[in-house]
Amino acid sequence: MALLRWSAPGDLFRPFEEMEREMERLRAEMDRLLPGFRSLRTARVGVFPPLNVSEDKDNLYVRAELPGMHPDQIEISVEGDTLTLRGERKPAPLGDNVSYHRREREFGRFRRSLTLPTRIDVDAVEATFNNGVLTIVLPKAQEVRPKQIPVKAQ
Amino acid sequence: MAEKDIELREKQEVQTQAESTRNIPVFIPAVDIYESEEALTLVADMPGVAPENVDIDLRDDQLTIRGTVSLEGEGETVLLREYGVGDYYRQFNLGRIIDQSKIEAAMKDGVLTLTLPKVDKAKPKKITVKTG
Incomplete structure (x- = not known):
């Protein structure tokens, strides 16, 4: 079993921070290459x-x-x-005495x-x-x- | 019923099917199926499918729904693509309770409604308990 030292949280999260930085760098690169995409991509998905x-x-x-x-x-x-x-x-309104078998539509x-x-x-x-x-x-x-x-x- | 915000349900692609001849994806339509005393009703979302492009096939107890999408916007440059456009395909097994000769279908605004009447013997009957 791997033991993690809780006294050093900085080390624990460093890989994630690095990943985030890399993502940010890629995003900036995308904006540079495809300026038209910038505003569209930031729309909520x-x-x-x-x-x-x-x-x-x-x-x-x-x-x-x-x-x-x-x-x-x-x-x-x-x-x-x-x-x-x-x-x-x-x-659509349903009549009385109706029971659902499947309900997938939102x-x-x-x-x-x-x-x-x-x-x-x-x-x-x-x-x-x-x-x-x-x-x-x-x-x-x-x-x-x-x-x-x-x-x-x- | 309280008002609620609609949830995004991603379109599901059909995984196992004989390969189609059109080079576009095939999706599983979202369906509601509900039952009343007289009939089962199947409602399927198939946006982009014109009424004349819906194909309903009934063989033995197997109901097959196929919708061929009308492609729009060909020749345009795509800027953002959040949903896929493709055909629809789904199969259901109908029980013996359906009167297959009386199935009705309606297609409106991309929604297919199939009414599947029950055979008479499958309709609920009131059973009176005799006293004495």
């Missing part, structure tokens, strides 16, 4: 609903799976560079915020709900869209 974010030339796309929800039950707001999703997933309230990686045109945000998947289309602000610069011939 492990929170409902999980989000998928993608982009193309003109828009950002944020998607969430919210099966069985009605668009009226989902509140979407954009303030500055923060997108917030709020709502409540309610179970219900309840949720609130999720995401910091957007680029500036967007707040007035032109649109959302659609299709087969239980919410898609929010956020047009990028004019000044951050890539521009084609034509080369003039002399």
Whole structure:
């Protein structure tokens, strides 16, 4: 059996501290290599609903799976560079004398915020709900869209 | 019932299945199954699946649910990926109590509801105790 000396807690935790420092270093390196990821990565994870974010030339796309929800039950707001999703997933009312065999689907309230990686045109945000998947289309602000610069011939 | 915050339940991937021809993951849909006097009801979450892409197969006592997802956002660059997108697959063994000819299915907003009526003899009967 290994004996640990409690008089020297510093030694005991040193490996963890080193690991933490290494993680911090890697994180800093990631930020340096992928600056666009910084704000997105720091968003809270492990929170409902999980989000998928993608982009193309003109828009950002944020998607969430919210099966069985009605668009009226989902509140979407954009303030500055923060997108917030709020709502409540309610179970369908059951009749009397009903017993459960399995209960795996989750219900309840949720609130999720995401910091957007680029500036967007707040007035032109649109959302659609299709087969239980919410898609929010956020047009990028004019000044951050890539521009084609034509080369003039002399 | 008191209001509560929804808990995140990670999508579970199917581990054992014949390999599919589509190169995307296959998930186990979360289901609720409840029983009333007349029927069993199965509710499955299959977000991203259109009603015409649900396939329900009943063979002997085995019920198979398959959902083919409609992929969105192809051609976009992924910035953050917190959930996987894929098809759905799950099998259940139905007991003898189900009247297999009367099964009904409805698909709305990514939720499949299957109503499985019980055969008459499986429905509860009141038994009166005779006195005397």
